[in-house]
Amino acid sequence: MRDSKTARRLEAAVRSVVEETPAPTTDALLREDLLPVAHGWLLLCLLRQLSRQRWMMRMVKERITGRGLDEDEGDVPGYAGWKYCFHGIGCYFEGPGELIDMDFLDEEGATIDAYFFAQRILSLTEPAxxxxxxxxxxPGASLMVDAIDDLRAGGLFGRPELANAFRLPPELEALAEVAESLDLSSDEATTRCLAHLRDFEALATRPAGEVFQVKAEAMRRSRRDWLLAHAGTPGSxxxxxxxxxxxxTxxxxxxxxxxxxxxPVSSATGDAVKRLDALPGAAGSEAVLRLALQRLSPSEHHPYSMHAAAKYLLARDIERxxxxxAMLAFARVNPVKGYGGNPFIGDFALLALEYAHEHARELVRLALRSSVPASRQRVAAVLFVIDRPWCHHELAAALQESDREPGALMLAVALSRSQSDLARAMASRxxxxxxxxxxxxxxxxxxxxExxxxxGWFDVEVExxxxxxxRAAPRLPETLP
Known part of the structure; x- marks a missing residue:
């Protein structure tokens, strides 16, 4: 959906919902062309987002800065369960079942950030x-952002000053409070809303909705085509x-x-391999094998796609x-271009613990000594949970070589909680x-x-x-060669 005509039809549909116009007849709906229904719901939700941002801006002015509170974070006065936290040029409010985040780009709180919007939608515990x-x-932040880009391409939003920020047209901004206060809980209101937005998939599940089955199937095909078009996009x-x-299927x-x-190789490549890995059997294995052995280069490509490919192929014992x-060539790169170390060394170490015990000690040692704190933390937590003598030995050896660089403290925490008296003594020393x-x-x-x-950080990693x-227990080694 990237043309202005369709965008204007969506705008008219949303207006009809907000203004509670009587629903179109069944015959009229069946005669009409499809609308990109997800984009219609998106536009309605953007109106409701604007109302929530305006409320938050008022709270900031009236109850925080207006009362002279100079703390960067705390409770929102008068609103039990709500907390605020200032950050950079903005602030976020977190309350019962909702998180609202925004940058202060105008006085009214009318500028919407696409990612902050998606974050709020995903935070809702009881969405209307x-x-x-x-x-x-x-069902995802990047998909919502891509759909917002479609609306922008259709001319609904002006040219943004910032890449992900935009304002709704004034005539839509004027509807925000009404959109937020809509009561759509009754069957009649729900059906009216579904009809205006041409949501035939949902209409087909309601009483007497069988007349919309053909339209519903067409809508599913349209949605599938849109998703397929975005399935090769990095980030989406x-x-x-x-x-x-x-x-x-x-x-x-x-x-x-x-x-x-x-x-082309990108993060989408690794995402596609991971999706194949979740499917039964080995369909697509030829493409994954060519990727791992012929197309990926450790000096050129990010290790994400190699890790995904190696996991897929090793789990199926293909060309082990x-x-x-090929996997070891990527694991031994340090640093990876654009990073201070190898961001996937921890992942490669865990992969070796599952499927390549003869290389696990080398990769575990690299991970425990990595300049990437997350890798050290992840592998340290796994060794803590496995809790075998070789785990204590590797943790202690890495800790003895460490100063107080970021990530080293996690090794000490892992040893200090061990069941081994010797491991705890080494942590104390x-x-x-x-x-x-x-x-x-x-x-x-x-x-x-730190x-x-x-x-507390270690507790999160241990979980x-x-x-x-x-999950990996049947394939983990009792000891390492």
């Missing part, structure tokens, strides 16, 4: 009809491929994934030795040898922040590690 249908049709591929599950999904895999050689440096000047140093939060270990 418009937001519920939007989530069903566009993972969500688009996931959304296609209910709209296409496994065979159609395989064809879509293979087409992406055989196209050649795939391992390291702490004594590496005390927290004295603070200099105002504010907090990174070492102070020291205060390491235990994720437990899930991984439970």
């Amino acid at each position: 009809l418009p937001e519920s249908r939007l989530l069903a049709l566009l 591929a993972e969500e688009a491929l996931a959304a296609l599950q209910g709209l296409s 496994d065979e159609e999904q395989v064809r879509a994934c293979v087409r992406i895999i055989e196209g 030795e050649r795939v391992l050689a 390291w702490h004594r040898a590496h005390p927290l440096p004295p603070s200099e000047g105002p504010g907090f140093t990174w070492a102070e922040v 020291d205060a939060n390491a235990s 994720k590690a437990r899930e991984w270990v439970a």
